[in-house]
Amino acid sequence: MRTPAANRPYRLPPPLFDARCRACWWVAGVLALVVASFVSLDLQLGAFFSGAALSSMGRFLAEFVPPDFSGPFVRSVAVAAWETLAMSALGTVLAAAAGLLLALPASRRHAGDPAHGRAPARLLLNTLRAVPELVWAALLLIAAGLGPFAGTLALAVHTTGVLGRLFAEALENAAPGPADALRAQGGGTVPVFLYATLPQVLPQLMSYALYRWENNIRAAAVLGVVGAGGLGQMLSFHMGLFQMHKTATVLIAMLLLVALVDLVSFAWRRGLMR
Amino acid sequence: MNGVRPAQRDPAWTGRVGLLLTAAVLLWPLLVATEFKPWLLLDADAARVTGHFLASFLPPAMSPEFLWLVAAGTWRTVAMATAGITLGLLLAVPLTLVATRALSVSALSGRMAALPLVVRQAARGLLIVLRSVPELVWALVFVRVVGLGPAAGVLAIALTYGGMLGKVYAEILESGDAQVTQTLLRNGASRLQAFTYGLLPQNAAELTSYTVYRWECAIRSSVVLGFVGAGGLGQLMDGSMKMFAGGEVLTLLLVFVALVALADRLSAALRRALG
Numbered sequence: 001m002r003t004p005a006a007n008r009p010y011r012l013p014p015p016l017f018d019a020r021c022r023a024c025w026w027v028a029g030v031l032a033l034v035v036a037s038f039v040s041l042d043l044q045l046g047a048f049f050s051g052a053a054l055s056s057m058g059r060f061l062a063e064f065v066p067p068d069f070s071g072p073f074v075r076s077v078a079v080a081a082w083e084t085l086a087m088s089a090l091g092t093v094l095a096a097a098a099g100l101l102l103a104l105p106a107s108r109r110h111a112g113d114p115a116h117g118r119a120p121a122r123l124l125l126n127t128l129r130a131v132p133e134l135v136w137a138a139l140l141l142i143a144a145g146l147g148p149f150a151g152t153l154a155l156a157v158h159t160t161g162v163l164g165r166l167f168a169e170a171l172e173n174a175a176p177g178p179a180d181a182l183r184a185q186g187g188g189t190v191p192v193f194l195y196a197t198l199p200q201v202l203p204q205l206m207s208y209a210l211y212r213w214e215n216n217i218r219a220a221a222v223l224g225v226v227g228a229g230g231l232g233q234m235l236s237f238h239m240g241l242f243q244m245h246k247t248a249t250v251l252i253a254m255l256l257l258v259a260l261v262d263l264v265s266f267a268w269r270r271g272l273m274r
Numbered sequence: 275m276n277g278v279r280p281a282q283r284d285p286a287w288t289g290r291v292g293l294l295l296t297a298a299v300l301l302w303p304l305l306v307a308t309e310f311k312p313w314l315l316l317d318a319d320a321a322r323v324t325g326h327f328l329a330s331f332l333p334p335a336m337s338p339e340f341l342w343l344v345a346a347g348t349w350r351t352v353a354m355a356t357a358g359i360t361l362g363l364l365l366a367v368p369l370t371l372v373a374t375r376a377l378s379v380s381a382l383s384g385r386m387a388a389l390p391l392v393v394r395q396a397a398r399g400l401l402i403v404l405r406s407v408p409e410l411v412w413a414l415v416f417v418r419v420v421g422l423g424p425a426a427g428v429l430a431i432a433l434t435y436g437g438m439l440g441k442v443y444a445e446i447l448e449s450g451d452a453q454v455t456q457t458l459l460r461n462g463a464s465r466l467q468a469f470t471y472g473l474l475p476q477n478a479a480e481l482t483s484y485t486v487y488r489w490e491c492a493i494r495s496s497v498v499l500g501f502v503g504a505g506g507l508g509q510l511m512d513g514s515m516k517m518f519a520g521g522e523v524l525t526l527l528l529v530f531v532a533l534v535a536l537a538d539r540l541s542a543a544l545r546r547a548l549g
Contacts, residue, residue, distance in 0.1 A: 034360050037360075041425075043424060087307075132494050132498050225502065255406055259406070
């Protein structure tokens, strides 16, 4: 009998590309996609980083200072900021309610559940989710008219898709014990959901909704660009007129609002997790 | 409550009803601020306009010239997202290396020295600023500077996603077990060596899967950027909506939903192959 070698036998490192390695093919495909993208777009980034373009960029940025902090303008920015905040908050609340309603058919909550509605409900949620807020806003403007109402609806519709799917996952992953116990005692579907499943997952659902609120405040800030009210509308208006000092004020308000919502949501979520 | 048998009484009903009432009171100012008037949707005039628009959705536009336009727009959307993410990576990777605390040599023995601390916080701050400005705002700025076209969209995606990727990369790198990296650094490896032989192999799967997920998000973003003139599906959609060409809007929406679903599948498969 031969004794095994004391050292591991020397092996060459694996070749960089091997026709039998699937990851290699994926990487090659990704590289091809990147190259094809740059070639087909013809970006002329060289021209962008040339001296002339950089100095025009510098001049453009210099126009932003100083921001316009005159009283009446700040007041109108504050009103728009409140409108944006309200759009994002109400949109999230509506979406949480609608998402929960759609998550019920979209989830199989116990083993005996036939869940006939699961596939169609998930298809609906995925469709709502696939179309971005801004596209929904542009579509809803026709029905709801210019203004924050269309923006709120657009946020609500898109977020319903996102939250509905997350809620459905959460409902399916909830521990089945309490619900089974109530069902064995003869509890109907509604009481079982309200008294066993929902209390169990509620902190998680709240935390998902708060996370989406952080996303929605960013979306709400720009929805106005297509005419759906709030800070975005002011931004595109003043930028269109090249009033850069006012644009700078609106941008500062946007950043502050986003930071504020992030802070509130972070503190709230930490409270929920405790 | 006398009529209800004790077993069916909800002992916490006062609290629940109280919470709902408080929520309703808090919601009221939001409803006022957003001019929330759903009955306007059912108003005769508005309903007629909406009805006409929805009716014009059918049949979807299927003429060869239009489909050709849509195909070109789809490719442009995908290419903008891909190029944007690639440029974003060029921005995110160096900033991540600067911002990661796990690669600090001075932090090996007690507290991080003052200068590296300032540099790391500055890199973090830059990432946060890049990330907090929505890509649409960057695009509006770049459209002013480089003019209409894909360059503005690609740069906007690169800046926003560079910030997002950099911040999350740094978090991923710091969340894992730091021991390998620390051992390498203690034994005299350079920071770059400690990264490539310690941190990177540990976290490669997570980093890749997050990047691919963000590529998927970038496709959605690049459609939106089309609305401010960056080209692709978004610009086509904007044009069709302004002309109330419902059939074209429906075709574009269908193509878009299919594209997002396809990107979703691809990214899941890619994550599985690499993970």
